[in-house]
Amino acid sequence: MKKIDFLLVYPRPTSDSPVKLTPLSILYPGAMFEAQGGRVAYFDERYDPPEMLDELIREAREIGVSAFTGFQVGRAARILKHAKRINPSIVTGVGGHHARILPNEVLAEPFVDKVWPERQYGEDLFPYSRDKRLLFARGDMQYFTSVGCPFPCTFCALSAPWSPKPIDDFDREMKIMHADLGFEEISFSDPNIGFGAWKGEDGKTQRMDRAQRIRDIGRVMRDLEVRWDGNIRSPYLTSEMVDVLEESNCFSIEIGCESGNDYFLRKVIKKGHGVEHIKAAARNVRGSGISIMYSFISGMPRENTGDAARYVRPDRLDQGYRSQRAHFSLSVCALSGQSDVPRRRRWCRWVFEIRAADDHGRMGQPQAHGVADLLDRWFELPHGQHAQKFSRQGLGTYRALRQTGSGEMAPPRRR
Numbered sequence: 288m289k290k291i292d293f294l295l296v297y298p299r300p301t302s303d304s305p306v307k308l309t310p311l312s313i314l315y316p317g318a319m320f321e322a323q324g325g326r327v328a329y330f331d332e333r334y335d336p337p338e339m340l341d342e343l344i345r346e347a348r349e350i351g352v353s354a355f356t357g358f359q360v361g362r363a364a365r366i367l368k369h370a371k372r373i374n375p376s377i378v379t380g381v382g383g384h385h386a387r388i389l390p391n392e393v394l395a396e397p398f399v400d401k402v403w404p405e406r407q408y409g410e411d412l413f414p415y416s417r418d419k420r421l422l423f424a425r426g427d428m429q430y431f432t433s434v435g436c437p438f439p440c441t442f443c444a445l446s447a448p449w450s451p452k453p454i455d456d457f458d459r460e461m462k463i464m465h466a467d468l469g470f471e472e473i474s475f476s477d478p479n480i481g482f483g484a485w486k487g488e489d490g491k492t493q494r495m496d497r498a499q500r501i502r503d504i505g506r507v508m509r510d511l512e513v514r515w516d517g518n519i520r521s522p523y524l525t526s527e528m529v530d531v532l533e534e535s536n537c538f539s540i541e542i543g544c545e546s547g548n549d550y551f552l553r554k555v556i557k558k559g560h561g562v563e564h565i566k567a568a569a570r571n572v573r574g575s576g577i578s579i580m581y582s583f584i585s586g587m588p589r590e591n592t593g594d595a596a597r598y599v600r601p602d603r604l605d606q607g608y609r610s611q612r613a614h615f616s617l618s619v620c621a622l623s624g625q626s627d628v629p630r631r632r633r634w635c636r637w638v639f640e641i642r643a644a645d646d647h648g649r650m651g652q653p654q655a656h657g658v659a660d661l662l663d664r665w666f667e668l669p670h671g672q673h674a675q676k677f678s679r680q681g682l683g684t685y686r687a688l689r690q691t692g693s694g695e696m697a698p699p700r701r702r
């Protein structure tokens with residue numbers, strides 16, 4: 288009999304990123320399998336040696352890899368092929384955003400037996416225990432104060448009902464982990480840390496004041512003398528909120544600007560706010576003790592090369608962006624042809640927001656005609672309506688993609 292029921296693997300997410308956050312993507316599902324009585328083992332490709340993986344694979348009944356779209360999918364594919372080679376009876380599964388968004392394409396791969404299609408596994412459990420200390424201690428501490436985000440932004444994988452962790456649970460869990468791990472900084476990866484409305488157990492909508500929620504989180508963090516960073520929507524960054532964040536030991540905040548074009552923000556990606564909110568957020572943060580990361584996306588479908596350069600230039604948006612403490616992140620959409628995804632690595636070009644997806648594996652390649660359908664799915668548009676509706680946005684790349692129908696990328700149109 289095999290000694291391990293579930294071997295959970297976190298493949299390297301990028302080739303180069305200095306960010307090494309806690310692999311919560313496998314720790315929560317692991318907590319769930321353990322709660323069901325399963326014997327679980329973990330492997331984090333960023334730290335653990337390949338010989339250890341081989342040994343675990345030989346002992347495991349089932350292997351589940353986590354993967355989000357991009358480089359990590361390539362690593363996941365390699366690991367699963369390898370697992371089948373050295374233990375042909377092992378059951379192979381894939382979980383995470385990529386498998387959820389493209390379950391059929393992933394399942395079509397010969398080395399994949401099943402996908403885990405749900406958005407969450409075990410997130411109601413406390414994933415830390417002493418025997419998992421190493422898995423938490425060797426990277427940068429990451430945790431959540433809430434899950435989900437109810438906004439309908441068309442490009443985002445995180446859209447789901449919001450639910451805050453009760454503050455007493457958060458307090459207790461942070462204290463247990465801090466006592467064992469002694470971290471000084473933590474990254475909260477909540478999709479939307481300050482939303483404030485959710486459905487209670489009775490099905491009724493509950494509300495909380497978002498500034499008060501941040502104050503409550505801040506009380507816990509101040510007690511522990513831990514600084515934190517997180518993500519927030521621009522409209523929430525009022526001057527009151529900036530003061531509250533400062534008091535709450537927040538040292539850095541990221542806002543998803545995505546574009547400097549109101550038409551794109553409101554009509555195409557349905558961000559729920561316009562450029563004015565981003566400018567106001569920039570003004571409010573300026574001069575505070577908090578550093579800010581402005582995150583943009585370039586090369587979205589219906590945006591041509593000229594548009595991208597014009598709209599994401601931060602200095603055109605507001606002088607506040609020049610703050611010394613500001614950083615910028617620019618994700619390039621692989622569909623655009625501006626991305627640095629090498630042309631021959633075509634397996635991933637149809638997926639949104641890929642930078643440096645330079646791995647060798649492939650998983651979930653779309654079938655013929657898959658590209659157009661995928662785009663329609665991402666942008667939730669009735670089939671065939673986009674071309675007319677958005678013609679003034681520079682449709683070159685998108686049209687070319689639709690016409691090829693085979694998933695092959697035509698060169699971007701120049702204007």
Ligand code: B12
Nearest residue numbers: 308312315351353355356357358382383384407408444618
């Ligand atoms: C941290 C992070 C990163 C880190 C990752 C490394 C790390 N861990 O340190 C870094 C900074 C490197 C990064 C980079 C990028 N990221 Co990122 N990142 C995140 C972030 C903020 C947190 C991920 C996380 O740990 N979540 C917590 C866990 C618990 O959630 P989860 O992974 O979804 O896992 C749950 C389920 O999916 C499922 N599950 C997952 N795996 C498995 C496996 C099995 C077997 C089972 C049963 C279940 C299961 O169970 C888990 C528990 O419920 C998410 C946003 C978010 N809040 O989730 C974006 C996110 C994952 N990133 C995203 C993107 C787009 C990127 C970039 C491509 C951006 C860019 N263009 O540069 C790059 C990738 C670069 C590349 N080379 O490919 C997208 C992915 C969308 C997609 N289609 O996959 C997300 C979802 C953000 C978004 N708004 O859409 N990112």
Ligand code: SF4
Nearest residue numbers: 436438440443446478
């Ligand atoms: S507000 Fe942010 S986290 Fe929420 S759906 Fe939009 S992009 Fe995603």
